[in-house]
Amino acid sequence: MKDQERGVQQLAWFGFTSVLPVAWNVTAYQGDQRLGALTLADGGGPVLEIRWRGGNPVQAERELKRQIQQLERRGASVELVEFATNTYRVTRGGATVVLLARQRLFELSWPQQPMAVEAIVRSFSDQAHQAFWRWTLYGVDGVAPARWSLRKISLLPGGSRLEFARRSQRILLGSWSMAERWLNGRSLEQWAAATIPLVKNNPAGRWSSAGTTRTFSVTERRWFRGWRNTLGFRHNRQANCIVWFQVEAPDTEERMFQVVAEGLVSPERPDHASG
Numbered sequence: 187m188k189d190q191e192r193g194v195q196q197l198a199w200f201g202f203t204s205v206l207p208v209a210w211n212v213t214a215y216q217g218d219q220r221l222g223a224l225t226l227a228d229g230g231g232p233v234l235e236i237r238w239r240g241g242n243p244v245q246a247e248r249e250l251k252r253q254i255q256q257l258e259r260r261g262a263s264v265e266l267v268e269f270a271t272n273t274y275r276v277t278r279g280g281a282t283v284v285l286l287a288r289q290r291l292f293e294l295s296w297p298q299q300p301m302a303v304e305a306i307v308r309s310f311s312d313q314a315h316q317a318f319w320r321w322t323l324y325g326v327d328g329v330a331p332a333r334w335s336l337r338k339i340s341l342l343p344g345g346s347r348l349e350f351a352r353r354s355q356r357i358l359l360g361s362w363s364m365a366e367r368w369l370n371g372r373s374l375e376q377w378a379a380a381t382i383p384l385v386k387n388n389p390a391g392r393w394s395s396a397g398t399t400r401t402f403s404v405t406e407r408r409w410f411r412g413w414r415n416t417l418g419f420r421h422n423r424q425a426n427c428i429v430w431f432q433v434e435a436p437d438t439e440e441r442m443f444q445v446v447a448e449g450l451v452s453p454e455r456p457d458h459a460s461g
Contacts, residue, residue, distance in 0.1 A: 198322035199224060201332060202238065202292070205309035207302060210234065212323060212341070219314065219332070220290075233301060237293040247272055250287040270307055288312030318445050321348055325361030325427040329449030331442065355439075357446060358432040365421055365428045374400040374419045374428075384417060396451045405437055412437040418450045 195208045200219045206226065210233055214225040220240030226233055239249070250272060257276055258264050267273040272287035282300040286292040289312040296303065313319060318329045324346040331350070334357065338349040347360035362368060369377050375393060378385040384404065385391065391404040403416040414437040420429045433446050 196322045196327075198320040200238075200336075201289070201314040201316070201319045202236075202310065202312045203320065203322070204236075204306055204311070206234070206306060215339070218336070230298070232297050234306075235293075235295045235297070237295070239291045241290060243287070243289055246287040246289065246291040249291050250274070250285055253285060253291075267307060269304075270310075273307060275303070286310060286312075289314035318449070320449065321359055323348075325363060325422070325425060325429060326359050327361070327422075327429050327450070328359035328431045329446055330357045330359060355435040356432070357434075358430075360430050360432075361422075362428045362430070363426065365423075365426050368428065369421070374421060375402075378402060378417070378419060382417065384415060396447065399447070399451045401447055414439075414443065416443055416447070418447055420450050 193208050194205050195210075197204050197206050197212075199215075200217075200222060207228075209228045210226040211228070212224060213227045213232070214223075216223050217238075222238055224236045226235070239246075241249070254264055254274055257278070260278075262276050262278040265275050267275050267284070270286065274285045276283040276285065282296040282303060284294040284303065284307055286294070286307070288310075292310070292312070294306065294310075314332070317332055319332045320329050321327075324341050326346050326348055330348075331352070334350040334352045336348060337351045338347070340347045343363065345360060345362040347358060350357040350359075368381075372380070378400075380386070385402050388404045391402050394401045394403070399418055399420045401416060401418045403414055405412055405414050407413065414433070414435060416433045418431045422429050429450060431446055431450055433443055435442060
């Protein structure tokens with residue numbers, strides 16, 4: 187059964203993933219892979235805050251034990267969660283907090299009546315050790331190298347976009363809503379040729395297909411080397427959006443082009459730990 191039909195959605199952000207109720211939306215974010223926070227809310231206000239702290243699994247476990255000891259000394263109710271390793275549920279003042287030691291230390295806080303605590307903790311995964319991370323939010327669904335910097339974030343009702351950069355290279359992951367209206371009966375190739383400048387201005391560019399994903403590539407000479415600009419599109423009919431990526435990099439980065447493209451083709455089971 188599809189996630190939205192089950193009332194849940196995938197969230198993937200800075201190397202961690204979780205399954206959350208579909209009605210929850212991200213309202214605030216800050217930080218990077220080593221230190222950050224993400225706040226989610228529904229129509230009634232904040233429902234979950236996720237905080238994380240960098241390091242490695244050994245440091246994360248050590249810091250977890252230190253925090254648990256401090257909380258117990260302050261009289262908080264602390265219980266080990268049996269179905270998850272290095273995971274504790276803390277209750278104090280009516281609020282519920284779950285502390286998890288994975289590749290990093292995470293704190294999941296429910297400011298209101300806790301909802302779906304067990305399901306969220308069971309689904310939570312930290313993939314910080316992998317070479318490529320999945321990013322899934324507001325229709326965006328793709329992968330980018332873990333070591334690249336997230337330079338720009340745009341989360342708007344009509345479309346969302348994340349921009350990653352390393353020196354002069356760029357990767358964009360994005361989505362456009364109301365896909366049926368944009369396409370208006372046209373194929374992805376026909377629509378892109380009529381509306382996307384890179385495709386319109388390069389009629390000699392090369393199209394390729396993998397599953398329902400269509401990819402368009404243009405190669406040029408830049409600073410005495412081959413440079414490739416690649417766009418990929420997938421029509422997510424369930425969410426009625428166009429999911430897309432763009433990679434601008436030297437054409438020698440074949441592995442990166444391949445992994446980013448595969449991330450759009452097969453979003454269900456990304457596995458790029460060895461990339």
